Amino acid sequence: MSRPTMHTTPGQGGGEQIPPGKPTSMEQHMLDKGAQMMQSLKPIKHMNQHVCTFAMYSHDMTRQIETHHYVTRVNQDFLQCAVYDSDESSARLIGVEYIVSDKIFETLPADEQKLWHSHAYEIKSGLWVNPRVPEMVVKPELENLSKTYGKFWCTWQTDRGDKLPMGPPALMMSPQAVNMGMVRPELVEKRDYKYNISSDALKTSRVEIAEPEWINPQADYWKQHGKGFAIDAETTEMKKIAPFP
Amino acid sequence: MNEDKVCCHVRNESATSPATRQSACKCNHIISYLNNLYKLLRETKIVIHLGKIKDMEGVQVSRHPEIPGDPTQTSTALLEKATATIQGFGPVNKIHQHLCAFHFYGHDMSRQVEAHHFCGHQNEDFRQCLIYDRPDDDGRLIGLEYLVSEELFLTLPDEEKRFWHSHEFEVKSGVLFMPGVPGPVQRQDLEKVCKTYGKVIHFWQVDKGDNLPLGIPQVMMALTRDGQLVDNLAQDVERRYNVSFANERENRTYMKGLEHGIHPMANAAGKGIQTVLREVDCKPAV
Numbered sequence: 001m002s003r004p005t006m007h008t009t010p011g012q013g014g015g016e017q018i019p020p021g022k023p024t025s026m027e028q029h030m031l032d033k034g035a036q037m038m039q040s041l042k043p044i045k046h047m048n049q050h051v052c053t054f055a056m057y058s059h060d061m062t063r064q065i066e067t068h069h070y071v072t073r074v075n076q077d078f079l080q081c082a083v084y085d086s087d088e089s090s091a092r093l094i095g096v097e098y099i100v101s102d103k104i105f106e107t108l109p110a111d112e113q114k115l116w117h118s119h120a121y122e123i124k125s126g127l128w129v130n131p132r133v134p135e136m137v138v139k140p141e142l143e144n145l146s147k148t149y150g151k152f153w154c155t156w157q158t159d160r161g162d163k164l165p166m167g168p169p170a171l172m173m174s175p176q177a178v179n180m181g182m183v184r185p186e187l188v189e190k191r192d193y194k195y196n197i198s199s200d201a202l203k204t205s206r207v208e209i210a211e212p213e214w215i216n217p218q219a220d221y222w223k224q225h226g227k228g229f230a231i232d233a234e235t236t237e238m239k240k241i242a243p244f245p
Numbered sequence: 246m247n248e249d250k251v252c253c254h255v256r257n258e259s260a261t262s263p264a265t266r267q268s269a270c271k272c273n274h275i276i277s278y279l280n281n282l283y284k285l286l287r288e289t290k291i292v293i294h295l296g297k298i299k300d301m302e303g304v305q306v307s308r309h310p311e312i313p314g315d316p317t318q319t320s321t322a323l324l325e326k327a328t329a330t331i332q333g334f335g336p337v338n339k340i341h342q343h344l345c346a347f348h349f350y351g352h353d354m355s356r357q358v359e360a361h362h363f364c365g366h367q368n369e370d371f372r373q374c375l376i377y378d379r380p381d382d383d384g385r386l387i388g389l390e391y392l393v394s395e396e397l398f399l400t401l402p403d404e405e406k407r408f409w410h411s412h413e414f415e416v417k418s419g420v421l422f423m424p425g426v427p428g429p430v431q432r433q434d435l436e437k438v439c440k441t442y443g444k445v446i447h448f449w450q451v452d453k454g455d456n457l458p459l460g461i462p463q464v465m466m467a468l469t470r471d472g473q474l475v476d477n478l479a480q481d482v483e484r485r486y487n488v489s490f491a492n493e494r495e496n497r498t499y500m501k502g503l504e505h506g507i508h509p510m511a512n513a514a515g516k517g518i519q520t521v522l523r524e525v526d527c528k529p530a531v
Contacts, residue, residue: 019393041340043381091336230525
């Protein structure tokens with residue numbers, strides 16, 4: 001089996017299987033089916049929205065990806081999302097995003113706020129969509145969501161061709177109205193074509209959604225500072241209560 | 246508003262099959278019902294705060310005891326009923342099993358967390374799991390785990406291997422189990438898990454009492470020998486799930502572990518891992 005490689009340029013290794021591995025056996029399918037019948041899988045059943053949008057790496061805003069969020073609403077002010085790189089059953093789990101209302105965001109310490117991004121632009125510009133749901137049904141909630149902030153960690157950089165999840169997690173940022181926050185048109189067109197929608201048309205229809213009165217300047221850190229954040233995983237002495245490993 | 250695109254079908258799908266037409270019909274019916282309900286709610290300005298009440302399908306919409314925030318509003322819950330009904334959930338529908346295990350922080354074994362994994366197979370050699378702090382309606386999504394076969398693990402560069410931990414001890418000792426599944430059935434799957442490696446990242450330090458996912462991601466490790474698992478944590482899980490780790494251990498003695506043994510670079514290369522945050526330029530140097 002070939003070594004999974006880390007490319008430095010974005011894009012999938014054409015035609016290669018990601019992740020590598022043998023097709024799931026019939027025996028495994030039966031085991032899974034059996035388990036599924038006996039277990040309730042409650043937290044999974046609580047996912048009730050699919051959102052398709054875009055994000056970029058905070059340490060390299062030129063790398064932009066289409067994301068598929070499967071969202072669970074915990075309460076009016078907090079949502080948690082499993083993020084995948086497509087909406088198909090073969091999609092790779094690429095990370096997790098948490099979404100909080102502005103009310104909660106304002107209670108966070110400044111150092112924490114730097115890791116978050118705002119959602120107003122990506123909603124108003126029509127980049128954020130609920131595939132297959134008519135716009136008139138989602139519109140009332142978009143006004144609430146446009147005032148939220150998100151924190152998105154990516155654990156599998158499939159856009160650079162990683163066949164397996166490599167390295168430490170990466171912090172992601174959201175599309176914004178200025179320079180590096182602008183999503184490349186070809187990415188948007190590809191997404192729009194697939195769902196038979198027009199982000200431009202949505203942008204026009206979303207003009208009536210009120211802009212948040214204020215977006216906290218600690219969010220979208222790169223806009224004010226031109227900086228992002230990276231996570232390093234350092235080797236250290238583990239605090240132990242028993243021998244390891 | 247453009248009504249003829251009221252139901253967005255994915256391009257290239259044939260829209261002429263009876264099943265598709267029927268589902269489009271049902272879709273339109275639901276949408277028109279919800280539209281009318283929306284109009285009524287907006288006109289009369291009713292917003293009912295949902296506490297612990299049952300919604301239309303008997304699923305409890307409850308308020309998490311600790312995460313800050315207001316209870317979900319009716320209008321929001323209704324929208325999400327619509328999205329849950331109309332949208333596809335392909336990647337999530339692949340999640341077929343619930344595994345319970347324990348993780349500790351890669352730099353601190355004394356901080357241990359009960360971890361409920363909800364897993365799906367990408368293929369025979371690879372699983373991806375969402376991790377919750379509890380397996381019920383109020384579960385917090387605290388992290389994720391990837392599981393790979395030994396064969397795939399050995400293809401990783403050494404620098405990457407240290408993020409991954411072996412599962413052999415967890416499975417053979419009985420502490421990793423599938424709640425609700427009879428022993429003989431779960432063992433058929435766990436004997437495969439026994440020969441895998443996992444990479445776990447947690448984003449929410451619930452053991453610290455954080456009521457929001459603060460801070461940076463944590464690389465977690467898993468149990469590799471007796472004496473590591475904190476007793477009262479183990480006993481609490483045994484009691485709640487009515488299982489006995491000791492009994493399961495006996496039932497699992499037949500299981501074979503890793504063919505090549507535990508790789509020395511796995512399990513944080515025998516040391517520890519700690520994540521740190523570094524401020525960097527937001528674009529690569531030209």
